Amino acid sequence: MTANAADFAGAGCxxxxxxxxxTHFRDCMLFYLDGRIRFERYCYGEAACxxxxxxxxxxxxxxxxxxxxxxxxxxxxxAIPRVLTDIRAEDGALQFDDAFKHYVQTEEFAEDKANGYGKWKVFWLKRKRK
Known part of the structure; x- marks a missing residue:
């Protein structure tokens, strides 16, 4: 399946x-305007981190x-996904490695300073994208 990671980033950052x-971990995929992807795994519970x-x-x-x-x-x-195998038509959820569980969109963000995407970088990425 041919895919461009920037297409999953939306209009913001x-x-x-x-x-x-x-149930045990919170696995997240973050897609950015410049085509970068970040996988994050969090634990649940009292010491969630x-x-x-x-x-x-x-x-x-x-x-x-x-x-x-x-x-x-x-x-x-x-734990990390390897291959994008499907995009669910009804809600745009992403399937990796033909797994039963999909990744569903939970948030669209305007910036992500913690990962190097501050206001100025996002501004320049949006200008470059046009």
Missing amino acids: GRRYEKELE LVFSVWAHGFDADGKILWDREPEFESQQK
């Missing part, structure tokens, strides 16, 4: 997609995610 029906995250610089022609580096641990390597 980007969009967050969260894996549906998760970021477990790990990795960056990608888009998709190849077959929909495979081009991760900048592989996670260090095997459990993390198994």
